[in-house]
Amino acid sequence: MELIRSVRSMQEAALTVKRSARRIALVPTMGALHEGHVALIRAAQNRGAAVVVSIYVNPAQFAPHEDFKQYPRDLDGDLAVCRREGVDVVFAPTDEEMYATDASTWVTESLIAKRLEGERRPHFFRGVCTVVSKLFLICQPDVAVFGQKDYQQWKVIQRMVRDLNFPVEIIAVPTVREPDGLACSSRNRYLDPLERAQATVLYKALLVARDLFNQGEFNAHRLASAMIRAIELAPSARLDYAEVADGETLMPRSEVRRGDVALVAAYIGKTRLIDNLVL
Numbered sequence: 001m002e003l004i005r006s007v008r009s010m011q012e013a014a015l016t017v018k019r020s021a022r023r024i025a026l027v028p029t030m031g032a033l034h035e036g037h038v039a040l041i042r043a044a045q046n047r048g049a050a051v052v053v054s055i056y057v058n059p060a061q062f063a064p065h066e067d068f069k070q071y072p073r074d075l076d077g078d079l080a081v082c083r084r085e086g087v088d089v090v091f092a093p094t095d096e097e098m099y100a101t102d103a104s105t106w107v108t109e110s111l112i113a114k115r116l117e118g119e120r121r122p123h124f125f126r127g128v129c130t131v132v133s134k135l136f137l138i139c140q141p142d143v144a145v146f147g148q149k150d151y152q153q154w155k156v157i158q159r160m161v162r163d164l165n166f167p168v169e170i171i172a173v174p175t176v177r178e179p180d181g182l183a184c185s186s187r188n189r190y191l192d193p194l195e196r197a198q199a200t201v202l203y204k205a206l207l208v209a210r211d212l213f214n215q216g217e218f219n220a221h222r223l224a225s226a227m228i229r230a231i232e233l234a235p236s237a238r239l240d241y242a243e244v245a246d247g248e249t250l251m252p253r254s255e256v257r258r259g260d261v262a263l264v265a266a267y268i269g270k271t272r273l274i275d276n277l278v279l
């Protein structure tokens with residue numbers, strides 16, 4: 001396995017792979033790798049491509065009051081996971097490599113990115129779209145793998161790729177969960193044992209919505225109310241949003257259809273978690 005830390009070396013390595021007529025599959029991550037990331041790596045390998053895992057905590061997608069500084073970083077642990085999984089290249093650039101101090105060019109998606117996460121975290125999707133565009137230009141993937149755990153991010157990236165004609169196929173991997181249903185997330189490391197136990201309310205709320213939908217409840221407002229009540233059962237939880245939206249555009253719904261998506265965001269103690277479930 002090769003560890004690459006500079007943009008230039010990564011572009012050269014990508015060209016070498018391309019000359020050998022091998023395809024490249026990119027798995028973009030912020031590190032602190034867990035079973036969710038491993039599922040993405042395995043999906044990339046199933047494409048028979050050379051697998052590049054990028055590990056970069058992207059400052060552009062954090063607001064000043066958010067957890068950029070505290071975000072878990074464990075390059076040695078991540079390299080061990082990648083080695084064990086047979087990853088070909090880890091691209092782990094420094095901030096200086098990725099952004100000029102006076103960088104002034106940004107990529108924005110302006111429909112899907114406006115709602116939900118984008119409403120609460122105004123810089124978030126601009127940071128994500130910019131860094132993913134840069135990673136595409138640096139790593140030259142034929143395929144890039146994302147998690148459905150970050151459903152809105154997946155849809156924003158799909159649209160960006162369509163709108164800007166990136167020659168990259170996007171594949172999405174279903175959310176990997178802990179045995180009790182909590183979606184794997186690097187931020188779960190912030191939870192103390194009591195919070196960890198209560199963090200399952202996000203998934204429980206989504207299951208309530210799915211059960212009601214399967215019983216014939218199509219009213220989006222009533223489904224959202226049921227999710228909110230479920231989340232409020234946990235004393236450590238503070239709701240951010242709970243909503244059912246169009247599965248492609250993430251626009252709000254009044255009447256819910258199959259393929260729409262239930263999305264929740266809540267603070268468990270100080271930790272903000274998100275989850276979703278397609279109905």
Ligand code: AMP
Nearest residue numbers: 029030031036146147149150175176184
């Ligand atoms: P992150 O390192 O949190 O930025 O995530 C990197 C990629 O892994 C994104 O495409 C995420 O959607 C995906 N991912 C994170 N957690 C999970 C999970 N529990 N199941 C599937 N994919 C995930």
